[in-house]
Amino acid sequence: MNTKSTPAAGSGSKRPNSNRGRKVAVIGAGSWGTTFAKVLADADCDVTIWARRPEVVHEISVARRNSQYLPGINLPKGLKATESLAEALSGASLVFLAVPSQTMRQNLEDLEPYLERRSVLVSLVKGVERTTTMRMSEVIADVLDLEPERIAVVSGPNLALEIAKEQPTGAVASCASLEVAQEIATAFSTSYFRGYVNTDVTGTELGGVLKNLIALAIGIVDGVGYGENTKAAIITRGLAEMTEFAVASGGDPTTMSGLAGLGDLIATCQSPLSRNNTAGRLIGQGYSQAETKEQMQQTAEGITSVRPVLELARERGISMPIVEQVQMVLDGRMAPRDLGPHLATEDGVPQPELSLGGDRRGAWKRFIDRVKGERP
Numbered sequence: 001m002n003t004k005s006t007p008a009a010g011s012g013s014k015r016p017n018s019n020r021g022r023k024v025a026v027i028g029a030g031s032w033g034t035t036f037a038k039v040l041a042d043a044d045c046d047v048t049i050w051a052r053r054p055e056v057v058h059e060i061s062v063a064r065r066n067s068q069y070l071p072g073i074n075l076p077k078g079l080k081a082t083e084s085l086a087e088a089l090s091g092a093s094l095v096f097l098a099v100p101s102q103t104m105r106q107n108l109e110d111l112e113p114y115l116e117r118r119s120v121l122v123s124l125v126k127g128v129e130r131t132t133t134m135r136m137s138e139v140i141a142d143v144l145d146l147e148p149e150r151i152a153v154v155s156g157p158n159l160a161l162e163i164a165k166e167q168p169t170g171a172v173a174s175c176a177s178l179e180v181a182q183e184i185a186t187a188f189s190t191s192y193f194r195g196y197v198n199t200d201v202t203g204t205e206l207g208g209v210l211k212n213l214i215a216l217a218i219g220i221v222d223g224v225g226y227g228e229n230t231k232a233a234i235i236t237r238g239l240a241e242m243t244e245f246a247v248a249s250g251g252d253p254t255t256m257s258g259l260a261g262l263g264d265l266i267a268t269c270q271s272p273l274s275r276n277n278t279a280g281r282l283i284g285q286g287y288s289q290a291e292t293k294e295q296m297q298q299t300a301e302g303i304t305s306v307r308p309v310l311e312l313a314r315e316r317g318i319s320m321p322i323v324e325q326v327q328m329v330l331d332g333r334m335a336p337r338d339l340g341p342h343l344a345t346e347d348g349v350p351q352p353e354l355s356l357g358g359d360r361r362g363a364w365k366r367f368i369d370r371v372k373g374e375r376p
């Protein structure tokens with residue numbers, strides 16, 4: 001399996017000619033869907049964004065704004081918006097999905113009749129389906145029965161508002177076909193948003209899902225008032241939990257050291273822009289889960305992903321003490337001030353710090369290769 005992340009061809013220019021005439025659709029006009037549509041339009045793609053609500057379509061089309069989700073951001077002139085799935089999907093070779101994970105299945109069923117025969121479905125979503133524990137690429141395969149070359153994900157340190165302000169960062173496009181991953185990364189690469197590629201769909205997707213759970217933990221201890229040592233320990237131990245889970249799920253450990261793993265973990269755990277971090281902070285300050293949801297009014301995927309991830313961890317024989325504690329705090333079974341990496345194991349015996357086992361030397365070699373590959 002080739003999982004090395006490499007920069008995509010065509011990256012580095014705000015308007016690479018290779019995207020001229022490339023028709024793409026973005027499904028979902030929340031903060032990430034709208035931001036990603038702007039990135040694609042800046043990369044010179046022909047972009048249509050689908051929104052459920054007519055007032056959002058109207059505001060994007062007429063005022064070039066989406067004020068509820070991206071206040072103060074001007075959207076590119078070429079960006080089209082529609083309420084019609086048929087219109088959005090007509091001729092689109094790439095379909096980017098930016099809806100909440102719990103509505104994804106329904107959204108896919110709705111769009112299926114209008115899908116072009118060869119279009120590739122790209123999930124931008126960082127949650128798992130609560131009722132089935134499936135990742136979004138698995139939900140896409142389940143609903144649409146597509147071959148792996150037509151299913152992809154994009155993930156990385158991507159706080160929407162920063163990218164909408166054109167602050168530079170990057171993301172990984174991942175697909176079983178490296179060629180398709182290259183095509184996707186080329187479609188979204190601009191001077192401020194660089195595309196990389198790999199073929200580790202499982203690891204790339206899990207990076208986005210799992211970092212949300214650690215960001216909830218960080219928010220909780222922040223709300224309690226704990227400082228940087230506690231947070232650094234949670235981030236570090238959290239990355240170990242993420243890696244162990246990803247490996248047990250068939251992902252490559254080095255993906256967790258890349259943009260979709262460590263990169264996104266850092267961004268989400270550090271930033272007050274993160275909704276998961278914010279939700280955790282409110283819970284740490286003593287608000288209930290219901291009060292937190294009420295205050296947020298935006299998608300915090302981590303809250304719904306905790307339980308299914310723990311279910312999968314148990315099935316796969318993985319211990320995730322920090323994620324377990326997050327669930328206990330959410331359920332009211334643990335006080336926020338008790339969350340932390342300091343808790344003893346049941347038998348009180350200190351654990352080895354890194355317990356990944358397996359091919360550690362090979363993993364390090366792949367990590368070094370990847371870092372070399374990611375260097376611009």
Ligand SMILES: NC(=O)C1=CN([C@@H]2O[C@H](COP(=O)(O)OP(=O)(O)OC[C@H]3O[C@@H](n4cnc5c(N)ncnc54)[C@H](O)[C@@H]3O)[C@@H](O)[C@H]2O)C=CC1
Binds near residue numbers: 297301
């Ligand atoms: N906001 C960010 O910085 C980033 C978000 N993501 C991921 O993108 C996904 C979408 O999140 P955001 O855009 O941030 O959420 P958001 O809360 O800003 O927007 C969600 C959008 O989904 C729409 N929606 C709600 N129910 C729907 C339904 N039944 N059918 C279709 N659309 C529906 C809402 O109207 C809204 O437009 C999440 O999985 C999130 O983890 C990924 C990277 C960055």
Ligand SMILES: O=C(CO)COP(=O)(O)O
Binds near residue numbers: 156160215273299
């Ligand atoms: O995925 C994100 C940053 O990469 C956004 O995180 P939140 O969903 O917590 O806002």
